[in-house]
Amino acid sequence: MTGVRGAALTGHRRPAVGLAAGDRRRTWPWRRAALAMTVVAAAGLPFVLPPYRLFQVTLVLVYAVALLGLDLVVGHSGQISLGHGAFFGVGAYVAAVMIGRLGLPYPVTLPAAALVTYGLGWAAGLPALRLRGLYLAVVTFSVAVVLPPLLKRFPEVTGGAMGMPVATPRGAGLDDDQWIYFLVLATAAVAVAGIRNLTRSRGGRALTAIRQHPAAAEVLGMQAASHLTRAFAWSAMYAGVAGALHTWTTGFVAPDTFTLSLSITLLAGAVIGGLATPAGPLLGALVVTAVPAAARELNPAAPGLVSGLLIVAVVYAAPTGLAGLLRRAAAAVAARLPAGRRA
Amino acid sequence: MAALLEVSGLTMRFGGVTALSGVDLAVGEGELVGLIGPNGAGKSTLFDCLTRRCAPQEGRVLLAGEDLARLPAHRVAGRGVARTFQNTALFPGLSVRENVMAGAHRHGRAGFWGAALGLAAGEERRLRETADALLARFGLGEYADHPPEALPYGTTKLVEIARALAAGPRLLLLDEPAGGLAPAEVPAFAGLIRRLHAELRLTIVVVEHHLDFVLSLCRRIVCLERGHKIADGPADAVRRDPAVVAACLGVTR
Ligand SMILES: Nc1ncnc2c1ncn2[C@@H]1O[C@H](COP(=O)(O)OP(=O)(O)O)[C@@H](O)[C@H]1O
Ligand SMILES: [Mg+2]
Numbered sequence: 001m002t003g004v005r006g007a008a009l010t011g012h013r014r015p016a017v018g019l020a021a022g023d024r025r026r027t028w029p030w031r032r033a034a035l036a037m038t039v040v041a042a043a044g045l046p047f048v049l050p051p052y053r054l055f056q057v058t059l060v061l062v063y064a065v066a067l068l069g070l071d072l073v074v075g076h077s078g079q080i081s082l083g084h085g086a087f088f089g090v091g092a093y094v095a096a097v098m099i100g101r102l103g104l105p106y107p108v109t110l111p112a113a114a115l116v117t118y119g120l121g122w123a124a125g126l127p128a129l130r131l132r133g134l135y136l137a138v139v140t141f142s143v144a145v146v147l148p149p150l151l152k153r154f155p156e157v158t159g160g161a162m163g164m165p166v167a168t169p170r171g172a173g174l175d176d177d178q179w180i181y182f183l184v185l186a187t188a189a190v191a192v193a194g195i196r197n198l199t200r201s202r203g204g205r206a207l208t209a210i211r212q213h214p215a216a217a218e219v220l221g222m223q224a225a226s227h228l229t230r231a232f233a234w235s236a237m238y239a240g241v242a243g244a245l246h247t248w249t250t251g252f253v254a255p256d257t258f259t260l261s262l263s264i265t266l267l268a269g270a271v272i273g274g275l276a277t278p279a280g281p282l283l284g285a286l287v288v289t290a291v292p293a294a295a296r297e298l299n300p301a302a303p304g305l306v307s308g309l310l311i312v313a314v315v316y317a318a319p320t321g322l323a324g325l326l327r328r329a330a331a332a333v334a335a336r337l338p339a340g341r342r343a
Numbered sequence: 344m345a346a347l348l349e350v351s352g353l354t355m356r357f358g359g360v361t362a363l364s365g366v367d368l369a370v371g372e373g374e375l376v377g378l379i380g381p382n383g384a385g386k387s388t389l390f391d392c393l394t395r396r397c398a399p400q401e402g403r404v405l406l407a408g409e410d411l412a413r414l415p416a417h418r419v420a421g422r423g424v425a426r427t428f429q430n431t432a433l434f435p436g437l438s439v440r441e442n443v444m445a446g447a448h449r450h451g452r453a454g455f456w457g458a459a460l461g462l463a464a465g466e467e468r469r470l471r472e473t474a475d476a477l478l479a480r481f482g483l484g485e486y487a488d489h490p491p492e493a494l495p496y497g498t499t500k501l502v503e504i505a506r507a508l509a510a511g512p513r514l515l516l517l518d519e520p521a522g523g524l525a526p527a528e529v530p531a532f533a534g535l536i537r538r539l540h541a542e543l544r545l546t547i548v549v550v551e552h553h554l555d556f557v558l559s560l561c562r563r564i565v566c567l568e569r570g571h572k573i574a575d576g577p578a579d580a581v582r583r584d585p586a587v588v589a590a591c592l593g594v595t596r
Contacts, residue, residue: 194459201458201467202444202451208436209445216432219394220510221420221449230455276436 018328046178067281069238075275078211083140086147087236089258091243096253117240125232144260151255163254268307274323283322347372353402362388364570377561384567425512433491440487443474446509496523517549
């Protein structure tokens with residue numbers, strides 16, 4: 001046996017870090033210190049930033065939760081969803097109607113939005129994922145197109161085309177925007193932990209296996225349709241939770257916020273941030289928040305165009321997205337450090 | 344010897360191409376059978392039929408008396424069939440260890456909710472121990488955390504065998520496992536297969552071009568040519584069979 005192994009050693013090679021999606025090699029030096037600094041910064045941010053900036057940071061976190069979920073479909077399962085803007089919208093409206101029309105306390109709206117979008121995800125994913133690929137894209141596209149007019153049809157409940165204002169959460173001892181920031185931050189932390197556990201487990205391995213070599217996955221006893229449907233339902237649930245957080249943050253819902261254009265922007269964020277990699281959703285959320293705002297300064301119709309061009313540019317120039325670029329940079333830095341300092 | 348695998352009248356056509364035509368084959372529990380034949384003879388297609396990757400137009404595949412055609416493809420693993428592929432089929436996005444853990448998929452229970460809530464840690468640990476033990480057995484322990492792309496082709500073939508074993512099979516189908524090994528490595532590799540066969544009480548069917556490898560490993564050899572079984576018997580007899588010599592030996596030697 002050693003003969004086999006010894007000889008097989010010849011030709012050993014290592015591909016560069018950051019070139020393959022799902023590469024789990026550690027690159028970042030000083031991991032603990034970086035984590036501690038992130039926690040301190042996240043906790044201190046609301047006390048140093050002006051309210052408008054804090055609002056923007058909160059929105060970035062909201063989109064990061066949605067992209068964490070979308071990444072489960074696009075990154076881990078290798079499928080395309082054009083409907084996550086709609087799941088996001090459903091979550092937002094569930095929260096808005098429960099708070100604004102039914103007068104329920106805001107904390108219950110989060111699990112409610114999660115439950116509703118999880119169910120919708122199952123319903124949309126089950127038939128489509130038996131066929132996969134293009135079928136899922138078409139089904140989710142329809143969901144995205146149908147939602148805004150549907151919301152406008154029932155003005156007594158949804159506020160119609162004008163939308164409706166919603167009371168935002170208040171916490172004792174903190175300004176509203178600070179309190180909301182912490183609520184969103186805590187939800188995002190739980191969301192990250194959940195996805196991290198999930199993708200490193202049996203189910204996460206199965207998703208990667210099914211995406212990368214369906215025949216081998218099936219021979220190992222993995223049922224593709226079942227895993228993909230579950231991943232899609234989870235992903236829709238994350239979008240729904242993010243939508244509820246969006247309502248808490250903005251205090252307003254309107255049907256035209258949740259159009260196909262939002263779905264496409266989210267997809268762009270997932271791809272540009274980097275697929276199937278931990279930093280991808282956060283980096284993608286920065287893109288989702290910043291690009292439309294910046295593009296609108298050029299021209300009101302520009303955001304869609306700019307998102308589209310950015311997707312093309314990233315797919316050509318950096319297929320592993322911003323996260324892949326960062327990892328390559330971190331690997332280059334780490335390679336220059338003395339070995340003992342890579343904590 | 345009770346037959347674990349019983350193939351009868353198997354015919355598989357792809358459009359106009361008949362990859363298998365009326366193939367009969369019985370493999371007893373614990374046998375180690377070599378499957379040879381020139382390129383395009385239908386060897387891989389036979390494996391595809393045994394794992395429900397292909398649905399043959401005619402014939403039956405019985406595994407321990409059960410008709411495999413009645414099972415959905417993902418249930419075949421649960422009946423104790425594992426295989427490797429002619430071109431390695433490792434998952435590049437998983438580390439070597441995770442690939443082997445994926446092999447043990449059917450021994451886990453954890454669903455999405457359990458895993459996300461962190462309740463699957465005990466099961467993960469068990470799967471990881473299984474994987475590490477297998478990798479150690481193959482002398483691949485030090486590569487556990489590497490991505491498979493980092494390994495030379497011959498080594499990825501070993502990892503794929505470890506992954507197939509992680510499923511805990513009764514019947515192991517190896518499709519050209521020695522491809523990619525240097526000639527000097529082949530005897531040691533044959534020893535490894537022989538040991539696995541004996542220690543794990545496996546039934547193995549191995550497809551190989553490397554004739555010396557098959558002859559040294561298997562007492563029984565089956566030869567396919569253009570979808571027909573042209574020989575089936577003791578290695579010495581098959582080696583001297585004129586039809587086999589004409590079909591294989593001249594070409595592959
Ligand atoms: N999926 C497929 N579609 C069409 N033809 C196929 C397919 N798989 C195998 N074949 C054909 O079946 C024949 C047998 O192929 P294969 O089983 O791969 O041979 P071997 O493994 O013995 O070299 C070949 O002619 C091949 O082209
Ligand atoms: Mg073949």
